[in-house]
Amino acid sequence: MTQPLLEVKNLKVSFAGKKKTTNIVAGLSFNVEKGKTLCIVGESGCGKSITSLSVMGLLPKTGEVDGEILLKGENLTGKTMKQMSKIRGNQISMIFQEPMTSLNPVQTVGKQIAETIILHQDVTKKEARQKAIEMLQLVGIPSPEKRIDAYPHELSGGMRQRVMIAIALSCNPELLIADEPTTALDVTIQAQILDLMKNLQKELEMGIIMITHDLAVVSEMADKVLVMYAGKAVEYGDRKSIFNHPMHPYTQGLMKCIPDVDAEDDLEELFVIKGSVPSPDAMPVGCRFADRCPYAQEICRTKSPDLEQVDSQHTVSCWKYTDLWKDGETNEPAISEVAVSKSS
Amino acid sequence: MSQPLAKLPSANLLDVKDLKKYFPVGDQGFFGEKQVVKALDGITFTLKKGETLGIVGESGCGKSTMGRAILRLHEPSSGTIFYDGKDITKISRRQMRDNRKDMQIIFQDPYGSLNPRITVGAMLSEIVETHKIVPRKELYDYVCNLLVEVGLSEQHYHRFPHEFSGGQRQRVSIARALCTNPKLIVCDEAVSALDVSVQSQILNLLQRLKKEHQLTYLFISHDLSVVKHVSDRVAVMYLGKMVELADKKDLYENPLHPYTKALLSAIPSTKEEKIRERIILKGDVPSPINVPSGCRFHTRCPLATDRCRAEEPAFREVSENHFAACHYA
Numbered sequence: 001m002t003q004p005l006l007e008v009k010n011l012k013v014s015f016a017g018k019k020k021t022t023n024i025v026a027g028l029s030f031n032v033e034k035g036k037t038l039c040i041v042g043e044s045g046c047g048k049s050i051t052s053l054s055v056m057g058l059l060p061k062t063g064e065v066d067g068e069i070l071l072k073g074e075n076l077t078g079k080t081m082k083q084m085s086k087i088r089g090n091q092i093s094m095i096f097q098e099p100m101t102s103l104n105p106v107q108t109v110g111k112q113i114a115e116t117i118i119l120h121q122d123v124t125k126k127e128a129r130q131k132a133i134e135m136l137q138l139v140g141i142p143s144p145e146k147r148i149d150a151y152p153h154e155l156s157g158g159m160r161q162r163v164m165i166a167i168a169l170s171c172n173p174e175l176l177i178a179d180e181p182t183t184a185l186d187v188t189i190q191a192q193i194l195d196l197m198k199n200l201q202k203e204l205e206m207g208i209i210m211i212t213h214d215l216a217v218v219s220e221m222a223d224k225v226l227v228m229y230a231g232k233a234v235e236y237g238d239r240k241s242i243f244n245h246p247m248h249p250y251t252q253g254l255m256k257c258i259p260d261v262d263a264e265d266d267l268e269e270l271f272v273i274k275g276s277v278p279s280p281d282a283m284p285v286g287c288r289f290a291d292r293c294p295y296a297q298e299i300c301r302t303k304s305p306d307l308e309q310v311d312s313q314h315t316v317s318c319w320k321y322t323d324l325w326k327d328g329e330t331n332e333p334a335i336s337e338v339a340v341s342k343s344s
Numbered sequence: 345m346s347q348p349l350a351k352l353p354s355a356n357l358l359d360v361k362d363l364k365k366y367f368p369v370g371d372q373g374f375f376g377e378k379q380v381v382k383a384l385d386g387i388t389f390t391l392k393k394g395e396t397l398g399i400v401g402e403s404g405c406g407k408s409t410m411g412r413a414i415l416r417l418h419e420p421s422s423g424t425i426f427y428d429g430k431d432i433t434k435i436s437r438r439q440m441r442d443n444r445k446d447m448q449i450i451f452q453d454p455y456g457s458l459n460p461r462i463t464v465g466a467m468l469s470e471i472v473e474t475h476k477i478v479p480r481k482e483l484y485d486y487v488c489n490l491l492v493e494v495g496l497s498e499q500h501y502h503r504f505p506h507e508f509s510g511g512q513r514q515r516v517s518i519a520r521a522l523c524t525n526p527k528l529i530v531c532d533e534a535v536s537a538l539d540v541s542v543q544s545q546i547l548n549l550l551q552r553l554k555k556e557h558q559l560t561y562l563f564i565s566h567d568l569s570v571v572k573h574v575s576d577r578v579a580v581m582y583l584g585k586m587v588e589l590a591d592k593k594d595l596y597e598n599p600l601h602p603y604t605k606a607l608l609s610a611i612p613s614t615k616e617e618k619i620r621e622r623i624i625l626k627g628d629v630p631s632p633i634n635v636p637s638g639c640r641f642h643t644r645c646p647l648a649t650d651r652c653r654a655e656e657p658a659f660r661e662v663s664e665n666h667f668a669a670c671h672y673a
Contacts, residue, residue, distance in 0.1 A: 043539040044510075142627075156628040157403070186402035186566060188625045191610040195624060213539060216612035243614060257544035259573035261596065261611055269551065270544040270573065276509055 004031040005207040012066040022280050024050050026231045037208040039218040042228035048211045052177045057084035090120045093168035097180035099160035103152040109163045110148030120171045135166040158189035179211045227251050230288040237314035247316040249293045357560050358391035363423035365413050381632045383409040385584040396561040398575030406584040407564045411530040445475045448521035452533035454513035458505040464516050465501035475524050494519045511542035530562045580604045583640045590666040600673040602645050
């Protein structure tokens with residue numbers, strides 16, 4: 001097997017507080033291959049953004065990273081700030097959610113793109129400007145020679161996100177991390193941006209980590225999917241396998257609670273995952289989803305499950321798929337009753 | 345799911361005619377013309393009792409302005425709004441304030457719309473007191489009941505907004521809207537800021553309250569799947585105008601306006617077999633200061649002709665109860 005572009009092994013991130021340390025990410029492993037997309041899905045607070053920031057080496061100082069982050073076999077966790085800033089931009093780039101706050105409002109977009117190019121490549125200002133125009137052209141901004149001297153506020157949301165992508169791609173990174181790149185955009189613009197990212201990926205053969213909470217976006221973009229819940233991976237595998245046979249009760253719940261545009265009949269009520277995400281200070285001992293899980297048994301509340309291989313393309317962290325599962329012990333109400341009891 | 349109500353001469357709770365809202369944006373030089381943003385440029389629709397009308401459109405299309413103009417939180421520039429047979433654009437602000445007892449709004453960001461410095465109980469009590477809904481003695485019980493009704497509990501009475509999670513805060517917002525026993529609630533992106541698992545909880549809550557209190561919703565959202573789930577009828581807006589209005593089923597299965605078609609095709613789907621033939625619109629929404637001539641959508645429309653560039657299409661009934669503003673619908 002060839003070496004994957006990025007290999008993350010047992011990543012743990014914790015933040016030291018005054019009294020205690022809070023674990024945000026607890027043992028996460030995944031791979032990203034060249035030219036492929038990994039989507040990390042999860043709700044707010046599940047640690048998906050922290051994961052991406054630790055790959056970038058951009059965690060705040062109070063954050064502590066444990067485990068291995070291997071970029072083409074090279075471990076990034078031990079790198080100094082200086083070494084990391086050479087890698088960032090050149091080999092790994094990132095697009096953030098809010099293009100207005102991540103662009104400098106008092107500089108023209110051209111200058112901001114050229115800055116990255118000058119920093120990482122040995123070029124003159126003139127060449128950098130020329131390259132910046134090319135980049136704007138690449139991301140589909142009309143009349144780039146004019147737009148290059150525009151300030152961020154003169155551009156629309158979709159255009160700003162294109163500029164962000166242009167900056168991120170200006171040094172041909174091998175890995176692009178996109179943190180909710182389309183969440184702030186309208187559907188028609190979202191379709192444009194996703195389309196653009198797919199085309200650029202084909203052209204430049206980069207690996208993409210896409211972080212999102214939108215399952216529909218995942219199904220359009222992903223080759224592989226990692227579902228996170230409360231700092232842990234609950235399911236990891238091939239997109240097809242996960243969407244056709246979601247195995248973890250959390251993944252199943254997530255898929256069911258979105259209203260389906262294609263549904264023939266109207267549902268009276270949507271499926272509900274009862275309760276809410278546990279606070280990172282008070283994580284349950286056993287499976288972190290146990291309190292909200294309709295199937296939870298004794299073992300789920302006492303012991304934390306590991307990620308188990310269910311087939312070659314699919315791993316899941318749930319006791320239900322192990323030998324320790326006792327059939328018939330589930331005394332929780334069936335799914336439909338859960339929804340009703342919640343709302344009555 | 346609309347309930348037939350024949351008691352009144354018209355079953356329309358809300359009758360909006362040619363509603364306009366222009367915002368001035370300063371002069372263009374000394375001799376220049378005054379510029380205005382045409383946030384709403386002639387909106388006409390009716391809302392039946394017990395119905396949910398979904399409003400969809402991209403950001404800047406005027407959907408939120410419309411929600412606020414109907415409650416006169418923005419004074420409309422022109423047009424009429426008949427609420428329960430009474431023209432509320434003609435009444436004084438004071439009378440309007442009394443009227444708002446019947447018309448409430450839920451905002452997108454529950455943190456921004458709750459006062460962070462007073463407890464939830466105090467905030468709700470204040471509203472109930474102002475509108476004299478119940479005698480003072482019953483105030484506490486009334487508010488507690490309300491909290492239970494939206495899925496919170498009595499203990500939450502003495503808590504501050506920051507002690508709640510996003511979903512709980514939105515429940516408080518719903519309680520706030522509900523505490524005056526309104527008939528109409530405008531939900532302005534009420535579930536957009538929530539995680540999907542919480543979103544489904546809140547949507548179910550809204551649906552249940554609608555049934556129990558015979559509410560009428562004007563449901564504003566950019567999320568087409570959510571709108572399809574909650575609405576009876578759906579209106580699509582583009583640059584301050586309605587471009588299509590129809591029964592939910594009709595609109596989603598048989599869209600007539602090219603913009604609606606493009607919007608629907610842009611929804612990503614989780615079902616592999618249902619990947620749509622995508623119509624990718626070019627460019628962005630034009631500025632509402634310089635609205636394009638003729639049909640507003642012609643700059644992005646894949647089917648635009650010379651007629652579209654010159655002549656503005658009327659919002660007409662193309663088939664029964666299915667309105668669209670397109671020359672070629």
